[in-house]
Structure formats: C-alpha cells, structure tokens
Amino acid sequence: MxxxxxxxxxxAAAATWLxxxxxxxxxxxxxxAGVVRLRGSGRGWSRGRTASFxxxxxxxxxxxxxxxxxxxAGGHMAQHLLLGMFAPIxxxxxxxxxxxxxxLPVSARxxxxxxxxxxxxxxxxxxxxxxxxxxxxxxxxxLTPLYALSARSEVVHHLVHLHFLLAGYLFAxxxxxxxxxxxxxxxxVRLAVVVVAGGLHAFLAKLLYSRAPVxxxxxxxxxAEVEAAAQVMYxxxxxxxxxxxxxxxxxxxxxxxRSLAREATSAPxxxxxx
Amino acid sequence: MTxxxxxxxxxxxxxxxxxxxxxxxxIMAAADEIVFHQILSWHHFYDRSTPDISLLSDGLLQTAxxxxxxxxxxxxxxxxxxxxxxxxxxxxxFVLGLGIFHLFDGIVDHKLLDLHEIRYGVDVLPYxxxxxxxxxxxxxxxxxxxxxxRDEGPAGADRR
Numbered sequence: 001m002x003x004x005x006x007x008x009x010x011x012a013a014a015a016t017w018l019x020x021x022x023x024x025x026x027x028x029x030x031x032x033a034g035v036v037r038l039r040g041s042g043r044g045w046s047r048g049r050t051a052s053f054x055x056x057x058x059x060x061x062x063x064x065x066x067x068x069x070x071x072x073a074g075g076h077m078a079q080h081l082l083l084g085m086f087a088p089i090x091x092x093x094x095x096x097x098x099x100x101x102x103x104l105p106v107s108a109r110x111x112x113x114x115x116x117x118x119x120x121x122x123x124x125x126x127x128x129x130x131x132x133x134x135x136x137x138x139x140x141x142x143l144t145p146l147y148a149l150s151a152r153s154e155v156v157h158h159l160v161h162l163h164f165l166l167a168g169y170l171f172a173x174x175x176x177x178x179x180x181x182x183x184x185x186x187x188x189v190r191l192a193v194v195v196v197a198g199g200l201h202a203f204l205a206k207l208l209y210s211r212a213p214v215x216x217x218x219x220x221x222x223x224a225e226v227e228a229a230a231q232v233m234y235x236x237x238x239x240x241x242x243x244x245x246x247x248x249x250x251x252x253x254x255x256x257x258r259s260l261a262r263e264a265t266s267a268p269x270x271x272x273x274x
Numbered sequence: 275m276t277x278x279x280x281x282x283x284x285x286x287x288x289x290x291x292x293x294x295x296x297x298x299x300x301i302m303a304a305a306d307e308i309v310f311h312q313i314l315s316w317h318h319f320y321d322r323s324t325p326d327i328s329l330l331s332d333g334l335l336q337t338a339x340x341x342x343x344x345x346x347x348x349x350x351x352x353x354x355x356x357x358x359x360x361x362x363x364x365x366x367x368f369v370l371g372l373g374i375f376h377l378f379d380g381i382v383d384h385k386l387l388d389l390h391e392i393r394y395g396v397d398v399l400p401y402x403x404x405x406x407x408x409x410x411x412x413x414x415x416x417x418x419x420x421x422x423x424r425d426e427g428p429a430g431a432d433r434r
Contacts, residue, residue, distance in 0.1 A: 191341055198337030199330065206329040241340050249348040256352060 016154065020064040020161070024057040027091075031057075034099045045099065049178075053094025059087035060165065071151075073221040073229035080141075081233065083161055084134060085240035088168035089176075093247060097179040122183055127190050130170035131197040137163055138204055141216070148218025171197070176247040187252065194248075198241045205234035285360035286353060287427045291420065293349040294364035298371020298416075300343035303336075306379060324390070332383070339375075362423035370416030376409035 031053050035045045062068070063082035069075040097116075101109055115121060123129060141147050141160060150157045173179060175190050184190075208215050209230035212223040221229075353359035380402065384390070 191345075195334060195337045195341060198340070199334030202333030202336055203326075203330045206333065207326070210324075210326075210329070238336065238340060241337055242344065245340055245344040249344050253348050253352060257355070260356070 016157075017061075017064055017066055019158065021061050024060040027060075028054055028057040031094065031096060031099065034096075034103045037103045038099065043102065045102075049094045049099075052090050053096060056087045056090030056092075056094060059083075059090060063087065064161065070157075073216075073225045074232060077229040077232045077236075079161070080138070080164055081236040081240065084138070084164035084168040085237065086243075087165065088172045089240065089243050089247065091169060092172040092177045092179070095178045116180070116182055125170055125174050125181055127171070127174035127185060127193045130167060130174045131193050133167035134164070134171045135197050135200050135204075137167055138201065142204060142208060143215070143217065145217050147216040148220075151218075172244060172247075176244055176251060178251060187248075190248065194241065194245065198237065201237040201241075202234055205230045205237065208233065283357050285363075285426050286356075286358040287360040287363045287423075289349065289358070290353060290360035290364040290426075291367035293346050293353060294367025295371040295374070296342040296346035297350065298368040298373075299375045300339050300346055300371075301368075302372045302375035303339040303379075304343065306375070335383075360423065360426035363420065363426045366416055366419030366421075366423050368416075369412055369419055373409050373412030373414075373416050376412055377406060380406040380409055 031050070035050055038045050059082050063079045068078055070079055097112075101112060104112065137160075141150070146156075146160070150160045174181060174184065175194060209227050212226035212230065215226065350359070350364070353364075384402070384405075
C-alpha cells in the first residue's frame with residue numbers, strides 16, 4: 001500500500017535499495033579479494049564457485065531492486081524466494097568459508113576453527129534449527145501482524161530480509177554446502193528435514209491461497225493478487241528445493257567417485273564391494 | 275548403453291530395481307503436474323473442499339517426489355559408473371513405479387485426501403475408473419517385467 005506512491009515512491013525505493021546493494025557489493029568484493037589473494041600465492045580456486053557466489057550477491061541486489069515492486073503481494077513473495085532460497089544456495093555453493101580459511105594465515109585460522117567447533121554454532125547450524133528459522137520465519141511473517149509491521153517500518157523490513165537471507169544460508173549450508181560443517185548429520189536426516197521443510201513451505205503457500213481474502217494479516221492486498229503470489233511461492237519453493245537437492249546429491253556423487261577411484265588404485269584386481 | 279566394460283562386477287539388481295522404481299514414481303508425479311495441472315488444467319491447484327491436513331500431506335509428498343527424482347537420477351548414474359546396473363530390472367522397476375504413483379494418486383490423493391478430482395464439471399466416475407485402470411495395467415506390466423528380468427540376479431548375487 002505504502003509503496004504504491006507513484007514516482008516519488010520509486011525514488012524512495014531506490015534509496016532503500018542502497019543498503020542491500022552496498023552489503024552485496026562488500027560481500028562480492030571480499031570474496032574476489034580472497035580469490036585474488038589465493039591465486040597470488042599460487043593456489044587455484046574454482047571459477048564455478050566464484051561465479052556462483054557472485055550470482056548470489058547479484059540475486060540479493062536484484063531481489064531488492066526497485067524493479068521488484070515490494071508493495072504487491074507477488075513482488076513481496078519474489079523477494080522472499082530470491083533472498084531466502086535462491087541467493088543462499090548460490091552463495092553457499094561459492095564455499096566462502098573454505099576460501100576464507102585457505103586465504104588466512106595459519107595464526108588467524110585458529111579463531112575461525114574455534115568458532116566452527118563451538119557448541120553454539122553446532123546447535124545453530126544444525127539442519128533442523130536452520131529449517132525452523134527459515135520456514136518458521138515465513139509462518140510468522142505471513143500469519144502474524146509482522147507482515148503489516150514490516151510494510152510500515154523500514155527497519156523491520158530490512159531485518160526481515162536479513163533474517164531470511166541468513167536463515168536460508170544456514171539451511172543451504174547445513175543441507176548441501178561444500179563448506180565444512182562440524183557434525184553435519186547424515187544424508188537420511190538431512191533429506192528428512194528437506195522433505196519436512198519443503199512440505200511446510202508448500203503447505204503455507206496453499207494456506208495463503210485458500211485464505212487469500214484474509215492473509216497475509218493486514219496485508220491489504222486483494223485476493224487474486226495473494227492467490228498469484230501463493231502459486232509463485234509454491235512452485236518457486238519446489239524449484240529451489242530441486243536445486244538444493246541436486247547440490248546435495250552432486251556432492252555425494254563426487255564423494256563416492258573419489259572413494260571408488262581410491263579403491264580402484266589400491267586394489268585394481270578386486271571388484272568394488274557394494 | 276555401452277557394454278564395453280568387462281563384466282567382472284555383479285549386477286546390483288536390488289539397487290537397480292529401487293532406482294528404477296524411484297524414478298518411475300517421481301517422473302509420473304512430474305508428468306501429473308505438467309499434463310493434468312498445467313497443460314490440461316483438469317486438476318485444480320486448490321479445491322475449495324480440501325481440508326488443511328490434506329494440503330499438508332500433499333506438501334510433504336510433493337517434496338518427497340523431488341527427493342526421489344534427484345536421488346533416483348544420481349543413483350542411476352552411480353550404478354552405471356560402477357557397471358552394476360541391471361538394465362531390464364531397472365526398467366521393470368521404472369514401469370512399476372509409474373503404476374505405484376498413478377494408483378496412489380488415484381486412490382489417496384483424489385479420494386482419501388480429497389485434494390482435487392481428475393476433472394471438474396463432468397461425471398467423474400468414468401475418469402476415476404480409467405485412471406485407476408491405467409494404474410493397474412502399469413503395475414501388472416511392471417511386475418511381469420521384473421519377473422522376466424530375475425535372471426539378472428538377486429540382491430548381492432555372485433558375478434554372472
């Protein structure tokens with residue numbers, strides 16, 4: 001409602017855009033600096049990872065650009081899919097923590113390693129925690145007055161975006177990330193959480209659809225608009241889940257391939273045990 | 275499929291059947307979405323009479339199909355890489371999987387969960403009969419294919 005302000009609304013949207021673009025630019029610059037540093041010391045870094053991370057920062061900027069009209073239910077939903085699901089997957093596949101650890105001098109690696117081994121991070125980065133933060137946050141946003149509040153307050157709006165980006169990052173990292181995660185649960189647990197999280201995401205989308213005249217609380221959108229947004233949420237969520245699952249299984253495939261290769265070199269005459 | 279690798283490794287029939295079945299279920303689920311929801315628009319995204327608990331079950335099932343699709347694809351690639359794919363068994367599992375999804379969709383989704391009917395504004399009985407009839411045919415064909423591929427060896431069989 002507030003963003004339907006015509007031309008001066010666009011100007012305000014551009015001003016609001018500045019902060020996230022700045023954050024995305026700093027992330028991209030930091031990553032590129034790390035890659036340059038690593039290459040300078042004679043070590044390689046995958047171009048695919050670099051491209052993926054830059055795509056992630058690009059998606060953050062695109063999601064919050066004035067081109068996406070956050071005043072409409074559909075624009076709002078597109079933002080949440082891009083920030084909470086697609087950008088995090090791209091960022092995680094860039095393996096920024098691995099890059100950081102490789103680029104740091106040995107003395108500076110220790111604090112990072114301590115952090116990675118801390119109990120608090122284990123709890124926070126557990127795939128179930130990440131799923132609750134990510135999908136639970138969506139339930140709070142769409143079923144409580146938080147949605148109306150975030151439309152009124154610029155600060156709350158930014159915080160909501162930051163929350164979805166971070167929670168989405170944690171989730172993608174916990175499920176599939178090439179970055180090391182201490183005590184990452186096995187495939188079965190991760191897959192089960194993906195199914196539950198994806199199922200609850202799809203369920204919320206259909207709840208929004210079925211109660212389009214009254215949801216999101218205080219949204220003030222007309223029902224047809226919310227129905228369209230709910231379909232974007234439903235199918236967009238499936239596409240993001242598909243990408244995440246491909247990342248997860250591709251990592252498994254490469255891992256298994258490496259151990260197959262080791263078996264083949266260590267015992268060339270014995271067929272691989274199944 | 276090239277058969278150039280020397281057959282030293284026993285075909286992993288059990289895993290081949292599972293992989294085929296997973297892919298069959300997932301691909302039929304995808305086809306249902308594409309053909310009946312999107313192209314024909316016979317199925318509805320939301321049926322006004324559907325209870326919430328059914329919507330939740332459906333959300334979980336749809337995500338599970340995505341897992342089957344991706345897991346099946348990578349397991350298939352893994353079996354080929356190892357040279358342990360039992361090809362006819364995998365095809366049998368695939369057709370069985372098509373039938374499993376189709377029957378499940380016809381009985382559980384359309385009737386028990388009451389998600390949506392096959393088509394609206396018509397007498398739905400012939401559609402239901404045809405739908406579940408197709409499912410039974412697929413199941414029967416899959417079962418026959420699996421029976422006829424049993425020479426590819428049971429699970430963990432010695433090399434053949």
